[in-house]
Amino acid sequence: MATETAVSAVRYKKGLGNVKHTAARALMHLVLIVSSLLVAFPFIWMLTRSLMTAEELKRSRFTLIPSVLQWSNYVEFWHAEPLFPRYFLNSAIMAFGVLILQLIVAMLAAYAFTFVNFPGRNALFFVAISTLMIPVVITYIPSYIILSSMPMWLRVCWSILLGIAGMATIWIVLRFLDTIFSGLAGRERPWVSVLWRVVLVIGVGAVWAVRALPALRAGAEAPVFAQLSTLALAFLVYDLGITVAEQFPPSTWQAVGKALWRWAWLLGILAYIAYRVPHWLGENWLDTYQGLIIPSAVSSFGIFLFRQGFMGLPKELLDAAKIDGADHLRILTQIVMPLSKPLLVTFVIFDLVQYYSSYFWPLLITNSPTMRVLTIGLQIFFIEKGYYGIRWHLIMAANTAAVAPLLILFFLGQRWFVEGVATTGLKG
Template identity: 30%
Template sequence: MFRTSIPVQIIRHVALLLISFGMAFPFLWMVTSSLKSNDEIRAFPPVLLPEVPLWSNFVETWNAAPFGQYLLNSVFVAGLIVICQIILSSLMAYALTHMHFPFKNVLLGLILTMYMLPVSATYLPSYIILSKLNLIDTYTGLIISNAVSIFSIFLIRQAFMQLPKELVEAGKIDGAGHLRILFTLLFPLARSSFIVLALLSFISNYNNYFWPMLITKSPELNLVSAGLRSFFVEGGGYGMKWPLIMAGSTFTIVPLLVLFVIAQKWIIKGVNNAFSVNKG
């Protein structure tokens, strides 16, 4: 094996540090700006750190808008959507990989074709369906309309394809049914992919803005993105109170940062497993 020379390693690490700093800088700027005064934010040349941190900005922001309710709403809705997507995508992925039925390849092709369909193209028919079911302006409508994800099906299908088919055959020989094979054999072995699915789905639905805004009108149903916009328009004075807006943005992003720090090793492992080329 060839060992990488020390200068190459140094260059590589410096490049990675610069890239990491570039990606983290917007978050750093957001947090430091939430501690500044309006004059410091508008100062030129801009300053990264405030002269005197104004921690009171967080207290004022928290009292100015119900950010606790926004966070609770988003976590509740995103969590239920994640559960629905895990169950439904695992059932569909199992059927596509370990069951035989007519037009199986046609169904798979249709699913992959639908993945290329722009999400915005589904808004109108979805809205009409939810309206006829009287599910507009409800969490039920929001959860049901996001319960199935083409990406989730594809991700779990790829994970199941990496597992030995002999395990499924052995389970059938022992008399296990499809559900038992799925949840006692395949699910534990593909755990990392399910964790990745849960994280990606949670982040996507936690940050979702346009579709929740379209079908939910009541302020008490607002998710964090809609709540932050409402604060920007009303409490934030259309950008006149940028420190408070940055503090509100910090509130909304903290749960995702904590979640990522806790589960980052599972994200890397799951993505590698799910998108590796199937040699079998």
């Protein structure tokens, strides 16, 4: 799709673009310069004010450049609100948590809606897409009520889904490390992937044995981190086993062994998760991370977007994979996902922006200072530590720090953003 746009952009030699009068072109430049300056002005203002002293700020009405750059403002606001690192962390947890869940849920559904034949497929797709019509605010009061007392069956369902999401995340990280290590090894070397996995398992296992094992042995109710690390270690061992098996040429025995190994470990891990995790999640999800993240787990727009993208993929590749005996999960992860990388990147950026900035839902369900996300933290800072806009220099420093990650992400990935908008928009 991206290439399609590029092609038509190149072809677009004539078109409307034949305004040749110098005066007209100068006017257009003027409009552009004025409007981009106006748009950029609040950012410039924010940045320069964040580097002024309180006195200079009060005196200056139009001064743009501070006489002395007060970098200390950034230290000062950090000291004024010791919870700021926590706000950043909470926002990051929320944004990445929602992102991972939405990616998994939407891609699985979109794959099924595009490539798998099952009865009622089209009807179910329209049922899923119809959710786009529902404004999210209508769900807030009921969701709040549901969150305040989550029934057990829901908690079990979500524990399993979270378990799958967690394992998928580790799996993707491992694949990513694979590409790095095979790159380091230079050419194709057998057993490299096994070697570094053995090192990893020994390392993680050692930490686990020192930190988590005593806690697990000591009492009935081991701390959550000990149990989580046990689960992670179990998944690493499982992955090591599969990787070892893949070093041998394919045969019936290898296939049977892999299947047995896979089902034994995965079912074991999931059973343990279904048994333990609902208790950690607790009954009241207000003021918790799971409450922040899980109600946003599905994005019907994401399902729609991925289905549109998947439909544009060449069918022959998938058929070839099917003839080779690949199952659906394998086709999704090893053929469809790599082919739709631009779409993935776009979705990732858009989702991170949206949930890093989210304010309404966190405002409703979080209460304690340690659970505040960045947007709420900023607003509270404005009121409590900025005294409703008396200490503007500190407020602007905090603001700049909060905005910086997204703006940097945007200017680095500018091309992706705009191409992504183009590809998603054309289909819309």
